[in-house]
Amino acid sequence: MIMSERTSTDSAFATETGDERPRDTRARIQEIALRLFTEQGYEATSLREIAEELGVTKAALYYHFKTKEDIVASMMIDRVTFMDSLIDWVRDQPRTPEVRREAIRRYADWLHAGSQGQIMRFMERNQTALKGHQTMGQMREKMLALMGFFVDTDDSLTVRLKRTLAVFALHAVWFMMPDVTDTERADTSLKVALELIDASDG
Amino acid sequence: MIMSERTSTDSAFATETGDERPRDTRARIQEIALRLFTEQGYEATSLREIAEELGVTKAALYYHFKTKEDIVASMMIDRVTFMDSLIDWVRDQPRTPEVRREAIRRYADWLHAGSQGQIMRFMERNQTALKGHQTMGQMREKMLALMGFFVDTDDSLTVRLKRTLAVFALHAVWFMMPDVTDTERADTSLKVALELIDASDG
DNA sequence: GTCTATAAGACGATAGAC
DNA sequence: GTCTATCGTCTTATAGAC
Numbered sequence: 433m434i435m436s437e438r439t440s441t442d443s444a445f446a447t448e449t450g451d452e453r454p455r456d457t458r459a460r461i462q463e464i465a466l467r468l469f470t471e472q473g474y475e476a477t478s479l480r481e482i483a484e485e486l487g488v489t490k491a492a493l494y495y496h497f498k499t500k501e502d503i504v505a506s507m508m509i510d511r512v513t514f515m516d517s518l519i520d521w522v523r524d525q526p527r528t529p530e531v532r533r534e535a536i537r538r539y540a541d542w543l544h545a546g547s548q549g550q551i552m553r554f555m556e557r558n559q560t561a562l563k564g565h566q567t568m569g570q571m572r573e574k575m576l577a578l579m580g581f582f583v584d585t586d587d588s589l590t591v592r593l594k595r596t597l598a599v600f601a602l603h604a605v606w607f608m609m610p611d612v613t614d615t616e617r618a619d620t621s622l623k624v625a626l627e628l629i630d631a632s633d634g
Numbered sequence: 635m636i637m638s639e640r641t642s643t644d645s646a647f648a649t650e651t652g653d654e655r656p657r658d659t660r661a662r663i664q665e666i667a668l669r670l671f672t673e674q675g676y677e678a679t680s681l682r683e684i685a686e687e688l689g690v691t692k693a694a695l696y697y698h699f700k701t702k703e704d705i706v707a708s709m710m711i712d713r714v715t716f717m718d719s720l721i722d723w724v725r726d727q728p729r730t731p732e733v734r735r736e737a738i739r740r741y742a743d744w745l746h747a748g749s750q751g752q753i754m755r756f757m758e759r760n761q762t763a764l765k766g767h768q769t770m771g772q773m774r775e776k777m778l779a780l781m782g783f784f785v786d787t788d789d790s791l792t793v794r795l796k797r798t799l800a801v802f803a804l805h806a807v808w809f810m811m812p813d814v815t816d817t818e819r820a821d822t823s824l825k826v827a828l829e830l831i832d833a834s835d836g
Numbered sequence: 837g838t839c840t841a842t843a844a845g846a847c848g849a850t851a852g853a854c
Numbered sequence: 855g856t857c858t859a860t861c862g863t864c865t866t867a868t869a870g871a872c
Contacts, residue, residue, distance in 0.1 A: 457837080473762035475677030478865065492838050494867070557762040560675035589814060589822040596810045597803055597826070601795065608798045612791060620791040624799070659855080680847065694856050696849070 458496045458506075460486060465503045466547075470554040474504070474561040505567040507551060512567070514542050515574040522581050532582055532595075532629050539578075540602050540625060544618040549606045556603060575599075582629065591631050598628035660698045660708075662688060667705045668749075672756040676706070676763040707769040709753060714769070716744050717776040724783050734784055734797075734831050741780075742804050742827060746820040751808045758805060777801075784831065793833045800830035 464485050468477040479500060483490045497503045518538055525531040542548065555562070555571070562568040582595045605621035612620070666687050670679040681702060685692045699705045720740055727733040744750065757764070757773070764770040784797045807823035814822070 470762065471765075473677060473760075473765070475675060476763055479867090480865080488837090489839065490866085491840080491868085495837055500866070558675075560672065560759040561678055561763070563674070589811065589818055590825055593803065593807060593810060593822050593826050597799060597806070600802070600806060600810075601799055604799070604802060605795060608795060608802075609791065616791055620795050623792055624795050681849090682847080690855090691857065692848085693850085693858080697855055700849095702848070 457486070457488075457492075461493060461496055461503065462507055466507055466550055466554055469504075470550060470557060474554075474558040501565055504562065504565060507554075508567045508571060510546075511548070511551065512570060512574070515571070515578070518542075519574060519577050519581075522578070527581065527584065529630060529632070533626055535578070535581065536598060536602075536625050536629050537622070539599070540618065540622045543602055544614065552603050553606050556607075588633050591633055594628045594631035598625040601625045601628060659688070659690075663695060663698055663705065664709055668709055668752055668756055671706075672752060672759060676756075676760045703767055703769075706764065706767060709756075710769045710773060712748075713750070713753065714772060714776070717773070717780070720744075721776060721779050721783075724780070729783065729786065731832060731834070735828055737780070737783065738800060738804075738827050738831050739824070741801070742820065742824045745804055746816065754805050755808055758809075790835050793835055796830045796833035800827040803827045803830060 461482065465477070465482050468481060468485070479490050479493050483493050486492075497506065518535065521538070522531065522535050525535075543552065555568070579596060579599065582598070583592045587595075601624045602621050605617050609617055609620070663684065667679070667684050670683060670687070681692050681695055685695055688695075699708065720737065723740070724733065724737050727737075745754065757770070781798060781801065784800070785794045789797075803826045804823050807819050811819055811822070
């Protein structure tokens with residue numbers, strides 16, 4: 433796992449295969465930044481720390497990213513793209529229970545593939561710090577748009593809360609159950625999310 | 635409402651009743667800090683900002699609070715006290731569904747009385763930034779202790795997640811349903827939380 | 837692509853006058 | 855209880871050599 437917990441190391445380029453050539457520096461900045469932002473908080477993590485762990489100076493980072501905010505934005509691109517495609521799909525569907533279930537399934541599938549879990553933790557733990565960032569505003573709008581398809585105007589408050597919790601269950605499972613396998617986490621959270629999205633007043 | 639949204643004002647002492655004497659400065663610092671910490675983030679909010687909105691200088695804050703961290707700690711005292719009492723109570727009870735329900739009820743009752751909602755939002759949105767703070771470490775331990783009474787070692791992952799979500803539903807309702815009345819929010823979240831805490835493998 | 841050096845300023849916190 | 859003045863440190867970001 434790329435994102436595994438580890439303390440800072442002197443030989444930033446060393447891997448378990450021995451003396452490899454450095455991987456793409458841009459990607460390594462993203463990895464280190466994502467981990468530090470999640471562990472310590474976005475504001476509490478300075479570019480100096482990131483540079484130190486990477487084994488370069490602060491100034492080198494500015495060759496790869498124009499600003500600190502740009503590092504965050506670059507990590508969100510995949511997420512923005514996916515959310516757009518999911519919203520496009522759901523927009524053309526009828527508002528039925530089965531469409532809601534399928535939307536949850538697609539969202540969960542994507543969430544549990546790749547390193548999206550780490551990004552979710554980062555976003556959740558740094559909401560306020562990132563509020564002013566342009567990319568996060570976009571993400572917020574897209575999440576609200578998706579939620580808009582999950583609740584109807586005549587739903588009770590109870591149903592609204594449950595359906596909202598469905599999405600949240602998928603996000604929260606990472607910090608609520610950090611010690612289970614990826615498969616267990618994906619299966620459990622999807623099961624609970626589907627039960628919650630099925631809530632209705634009928 | 636003490637915590638109502640407002641932009642910074644020149645006459646910090648003015649209230650709707652006219653020319654009143656300044657309220658307890660210590661309490662006003664807590665109010666302003668809590669709002670700014672929640673809106674902008676803990677790290678992103680400087681003591682200068684708090685002092686400016688209060689209408690004093692930064693140095694004056696240091697008469698009332700020894701450090702920035704102390705302001706946070708002072709806001710948590712009631713919460714720590716309550717959690718201790720709740721855990722003391724639940725510790726002496728059998729692990730039955732009805733005890734779990736009653737614990738949720740007591741927690742919810744306390745949560746929706748007073749200004750705890752604002753504090754919950756603050757804590758949730760600044761998890762990482764506050765991770766190193768002593769008081770937050772205590773709070774985390776107490777929440778884990780409470781959760782320990784809600785799940786048994788032989789519960790399935792699904793039940794564990796649902797029971798954890800029960801507590802979370804009580805917290806999350808403030809940002810999931812910001813536009814409903816306090817009563818609606820309390821009633822809806824308690825109802826959903828009780829359903830989730832009742833989850834079992836039987 | 838990475839470096840040294842530095843700008844320009846904000847931060848938390850303190851000393852001591854009033 | 856609040857002020858002015860300041861300390862020491864850290865920050866994001868840039869300029870220009872290599």
